[in-house]
Amino acid sequence: MSAVDLTQFHKTFFEESREGLDAMEAALLALDSGSTDHELVHTIFRAAHSIKGGAATFGFADVAAFTHVAESLLEEVRSERRAVDSGLIELLLRSVDCLRAMLERSSQGQPVADAESEALRVELVQLVSGEVAVPSGAAAPAAAPAGGWTIGFTAMPHLLQTGNDPLRLFRELQQLGRLEVVRAFITDSAPAQLAELDPSQCHLGWELRLHGAVARGDVDAVFDWLDGDCELTVAPLVDAAAVPDAPAPEIAVPAAATPRPVREAAAASGEGSSIRVGIDKVDALINMMGELVITQSMLSDIGEKFELSQLGRLRDGLVQLERTTRELQESVMRIRMLPIASVFNRFPRLVHDLERKLDKRVRLELHGEHTELDKTVLEKIGDPLVHLVRNAIDHGLESPAQRKAAGKSETGTLKLNAYHEGGNIVVQISDDGAGLNRAAIVAKAQQRGLVAAGQELGDAEVAELIFQPGFSTAAQATDLSGRGVGMDVVRRNVRDLGGSVGVRSVPGKGSTFTITLPLTLAIIDGLVTAVGSERYIVPLTSIVESLRLRADAVRRIAGGGEVFHFRDEYLPIMRLHRAFACGDAVTDIERGIVVVIEEDGRRVGLLVDDLLGQQQAVVKSLEAHYRRVQGISGATILSDGSVALIVDVGGVVRLGQRSKAA
Amino acid sequence: MYEDKRAAAPPLQQLTFGLADEEYGVDILAVREIRSWSRVTRIPQTPDYVLGVLNLRGAIVPIMDLRLRFGLQRESYGDDTVVIIVAIAERLFGIVVDAVSDVVDIDPTAIKPVPDMGAVVDTRYLKGLATHAERMVMLLDVEKLMRPEDVETLDAALPAVQDVEVAA
Numbered sequence: 001m002s003a004v005d006l007t008q009f010h011k012t013f014f015e016e017s018r019e020g021l022d023a024m025e026a027a028l029l030a031l032d033s034g035s036t037d038h039e040l041v042h043t044i045f046r047a048a049h050s051i052k053g054g055a056a057t058f059g060f061a062d063v064a065a066f067t068h069v070a071e072s073l074l075e076e077v078r079s080e081r082r083a084v085d086s087g088l089i090e091l092l093l094r095s096v097d098c099l100r101a102m103l104e105r106s107s108q109g110q111p112v113a114d115a116e117s118e119a120l121r122v123e124l125v126q127l128v129s130g131e132v133a134v135p136s137g138a139a140a141p142a143a144a145p146a147g148g149w150t151i152g153f154t155a156m157p158h159l160l161q162t163g164n165d166p167l168r169l170f171r172e173l174q175q176l177g178r179l180e181v182v183r184a185f186i187t188d189s190a191p192a193q194l195a196e197l198d199p200s201q202c203h204l205g206w207e208l209r210l211h212g213a214v215a216r217g218d219v220d221a222v223f224d225w226l227d228g229d230c231e232l233t234v235a236p237l238v239d240a241a242a243v244p245d246a247p248a249p250e251i252a253v254p255a256a257a258t259p260r261p262v263r264e265a266a267a268a269s270g271e272g273s274s275i276r277v278g279i280d281k282v283d284a285l286i287n288m289m290g291e292l293v294i295t296q297s298m299l300s301d302i303g304e305k306f307e308l309s310q311l312g313r314l315r316d317g318l319v320q321l322e323r324t325t326r327e328l329q330e331s332v333m334r335i336r337m338l339p340i341a342s343v344f345n346r347f348p349r350l351v352h353d354l355e356r357k358l359d360k361r362v363r364l365e366l367h368g369e370h371t372e373l374d375k376t377v378l379e380k381i382g383d384p385l386v387h388l389v390r391n392a393i394d395h396g397l398e399s400p401a402q403r404k405a406a407g408k409s410e411t412g413t414l415k416l417n418a419y420h421e422g423g424n425i426v427v428q429i430s431d432d433g434a435g436l437n438r439a440a441i442v443a444k445a446q447q448r449g450l451v452a453a454g455q456e457l458g459d460a461e462v463a464e465l466i467f468q469p470g471f472s473t474a475a476q477a478t479d480l481s482g483r484g485v486g487m488d489v490v491r492r493n494v495r496d497l498g499g500s501v502g503v504r505s506v507p508g509k510g511s512t513f514t515i516t517l518p519l520t521l522a523i524i525d526g527l528v529t530a531v532g533s534e535r536y537i538v539p540l541t542s543i544v545e546s547l548r549l550r551a552d553a554v555r556r557i558a559g560g561g562e563v564f565h566f567r568d569e570y571l572p573i574m575r576l577h578r579a580f581a582c583g584d585a586v587t588d589i590e591r592g593i594v595v596v597i598e599e600d601g602r603r604v605g606l607l608v609d610d611l612l613g614q615q616q617a618v619v620k621s622l623e624a625h626y627r628r629v630q631g632i633s634g635a636t637i638l639s640d641g642s643v644a645l646i647v648d649v650g651g652v653v654r655l656g657q658r659s660k661a662a
Numbered sequence: 663m664y665e666d667k668r669a670a671a672p673p674l675q676q677l678t679f680g681l682a683d684e685e686y687g688v689d690i691l692a693v694r695e696i697r698s699w700s701r702v703t704r705i706p707q708t709p710d711y712v713l714g715v716l717n718l719r720g721a722i723v724p725i726m727d728l729r730l731r732f733g734l735q736r737e738s739y740g741d742d743t744v745v746i747i748v749a750i751a752e753r754l755f756g757i758v759v760d761a762v763s764d765v766v767d768i769d770p771t772a773i774k775p776v777p778d779m780g781a782v783v784d785t786r787y788l789k790g791l792a793t794h795a796e797r798m799v800m801l802l803d804v805e806k807l808m809r810p811e812d813v814e815t816l817d818a819a820l821p822a823v824q825d826v827e828v829a830a
Contacts, residue, residue: 535703580706580707581706620720621722624721624753625755630707631706641717642703642717643703643717645705
């Protein structure tokens, strides 16, 4: 047994424990919302139980000890000896946080228990021992009797078969206090003849004394795994004369609550990121691989001694190869796709905490949790979403009193919704709060010189203002806002993912933030365009239309800009060859093609020489070996092995806007 | 003393190449491969000495012309034009040089500081001067060639993007 290297299972243990903690948290929050579902309590208990078991098995004693106590408390809830109240839930939520931090530290090989976890453990211990207490009439209900406990422990014959070892139990007891074996005896279950003795059966019993100020819960916890595998009696030790009064454990609780372990740290700690893939996805891959092998053997068979008569078969084979390759590619990409639930799941807790902090009442609705997103996108979208949810509760939703006064229900609703739309994922965060404070935003913008006094602004323009760097209408920096992280950062993060963010707001009715994201960052559908001898890829999702212009459709604007009429609006023309300084390109608008592209509702006509066709492009980073280039989002390799650059539509549109403004 | 020093410092292997009738050396450990010139894809908004990028087995690798980098006349490229692919801290880039000459051992104790004159090259990019077979070899500091901060300085000298006139 000892030869097995347990460390190889640590990663799985951490992963599963994190999942267990998430499940605990979710169930606790569900309990908090008034649901008295018995199954929830069981879920919490089971999660705690398996974390404890795992921690003990893999040698994380501190984690095991902590979970132990929490589990004892949960056991009382499960057996309905203790009622669930918000105080208890709050305590258990803190325990979940604490365990998360402990696991995080142990995964990094740091010391696990700290002052915070110890204080919390003591708090739990006191609660457990305080209420279960010694049988009625006994003295000192809160703390353990100073003397200790008399323990009668008689093993059932099958004790060893359940993986329990009395020695281990005694060792654990020894850690609680001084252990004294009064007597050990052979039980009645033992066979009369020594020859009939089965070494896998245990026929022993012990009478023990545990000296010291030990909580009853701690003693019970040691025998927790032996449910039904032994007979156990625990009674307060009467004769305490031999032991000097052990002082009750006094542990200083840190005056100021230490900052809550930041979950983001877990993501940042660069633990070799892994992915859990459904077996069906892997099966699909294996099937595809099988087909590829068959096609390959068929093609090599044809290639062996090729005759012209086989041309048809060859063509069929190539068609099949193309199809299988495409499917294989899709399946591989699908492996990276994970449901957005993993991000959404952190919001019940966030909302719970914010409700308390801000004294507001919020009902959180989650929709479309099963919508799948690329893992990379998923990892990066969390922070912007957290920011938007915080904002919605802090700025968007009114206090219960204000809501009542406005004739709304006191509880505000915050809706998170994720769904597919075309080749994109859309994530919406909407609240039924007061909406954007138009007057305050305009006033702030005028103060900052973004808007001239008396200038009339449309709703869209007002909404656009909140995305300006450093823009905040909060009168003062609160705990939640005013930390210098604004909507501009949200927009930048989303843009870095190739997405866009917009806002729609109705005064008194609430606001909706809409984030549109590409399905994956690794592959895009692009239109290959020619500009001189260069090839540029324009992402298909941003293209509105491509058209040829007659020279007389182009209007000059004072200051040197060119515009053309397109569906009731005048769009600026952006000559790509000029922006990217390509020498040998078509300069005559009539001979080129204008590709109308859109970003954040702004449109620009991009002048290119020619369109060469549509193609899936595997996105490669320019920054890996070079650096970021304005107007370019990356590069790809064309079928001839040459490199083509991918146009950053947002960047190019912004270039166009700037040049128009100039 | 002298003997000790020699024992402590093994000879430096340098790949030497010619550029505008002068001889330069790069640390052989930084060299990944030597290849002939092939067409590159131009990148907008970059200094002129960055010719563009090419596909090096799936990686997008920038190529710079060392003559242009040092402010010399650009030579025309042909089949004989050599590109040395260099790796610094996992970043790859290629430098276009006139011709590769040799791999030589340089005694590190014999490397002389660069006098602040004479060479056509900005002395910032040189680690030192060495003599090999009675020829002077200028040891190139490839790290400095790709330093981000002097990319920044060069950017500042270039016209900003917003200044690029978009329409005629």
